[in-house]
Amino acid sequence: MASWSTGFCGCFSDCGSCCLTLWCPCVSFGRVAEIVDKGTTTCCVHGLLYCLLGGFSHFGSIYACIYRTKLRRVFGIHGSQTCDCLTSCCCVHISICQEHRELEARGFNVSAGWKGNVQMGSRGVTAAPAVQGGMSRLVEYNYYYHR
Template structure:
C-alpha cells in the first residue's frame, strides 16, 4: 500500500471522494505556537500557509524554508485586516484551495463561517493540514 501524501492519516473518504480535516477546527490549541501567531499576527500565518501550499502543489515537496511569512500576501492580508477587518476574505479563498488540494469535505459557506467567526482556528487548522503532508515526505 502506498502512502497518500495528501491524506497521511489515512482518513476514510465518503462516496464523493471527500474526507474530513485531519484536525478539528477547535483543536487549534493543541498547536499553541501557531494558534498564538494566528491570533496576534494572522497575516503571517496566512502568508506562510499560502506559500507552503503553493510550493507543495508546484513541486510535491515541502517548502525549503518552511514558508514565506513576510511577503506580498502578508502585506495585503495585513492591510485588509488592519484597515477594515476583512483579512478573512482572503482566507476564505485560501481555505477553499486547501480543501480542494486535500479533498476535504465542505463548501464556501463553511469556509466563510470558519474564516469569519474563528480566523485563528481556521488558519491553524490549515497549517496543521499542510504540516501533515510535509511530514509525509
Template sequence: MSENWNSDLLSCCDDMKSCCYGLWCCPCLACTVSGLFGQNRCLPLCDICSPAVMSAFGIPLCVPPAGLALRVGIRQKYEIKGSLCKDIATSCICVWCSWCQLHRELKYRNHTPAVVNQPKK
C-alpha cells in the same frame, strides 16, 4: 473520496506551536500558510488592507478574500469535506482559528516520514 480536516477548528492543543504562533503573530502565520501552499507569502496582507480600501469607496467588506481563497484551495486540493458557505463562515467568524487549522493541515500533509535503514551485522 472526501475526508475530514486533520484537526478540528478549535483543536489548538493538538499543535501548541501553531497555536502560539497564531496567537502572537497571526499575520506572520497567515503569510507562512500562504508560502507553504505555494502562493505568494504576501497574499494574506490583502486581508489587512482590503477592508480599509473598500470602505473608502463605501463598499463594506467582511469576508477576508485571501484567507477564504486559501481555505477553499486547500480544501479542494486535499479533497476535504466542506462547503463554500462553511468556509465563508469560518473565515469571517474565527479568523485566527482558521489560520491555525490551515497551518496544522499543511504541516500534516507536507510531513514526509523519515525512513531509516540499518545495515545488517
C-alpha cells in the same frame, strides 16, 4: 473526500502555531498561502496583503476564506465554500490555525515555505550506494572500523 486532520478547535494540540496565529496572523496566513499557491507568491506578499486588507476592513477574512477553499480543494477535504467563508469571517484565527496544522499533518514544514519544502524533499539520500560484486569481509571490516 477526506476530512480535516484535526478538529476546528484543536489549537491546544499545537501551541506553536496557535500562538503564532494569535499574535501574528499575517505571518501564519502568509506561510499557509505560500504553500497552497506552491510558491508562486511569497509568504511576505500574502502576509502583507492580509494585514492591509484586515487592518482596514473585513476583507482580510474574505482573503483568508479564499485560501481556505483552495487548501480544501487541493487536498480533497470535505466542505463547502459557504462553510469556509463562515469559519473565516467568524473565527479567522482559529481557521488559519487549523489550516496550518493541516499542512503540517500532511508533511509540510510550514515555517520553511514552499522552496524550503521542495529543497528538503530533494536533498536526502534514499539508499546506500551500490557496490559492484559485493563486499569481501576485509573490505567490510575496513569500511566499518577504519572510517
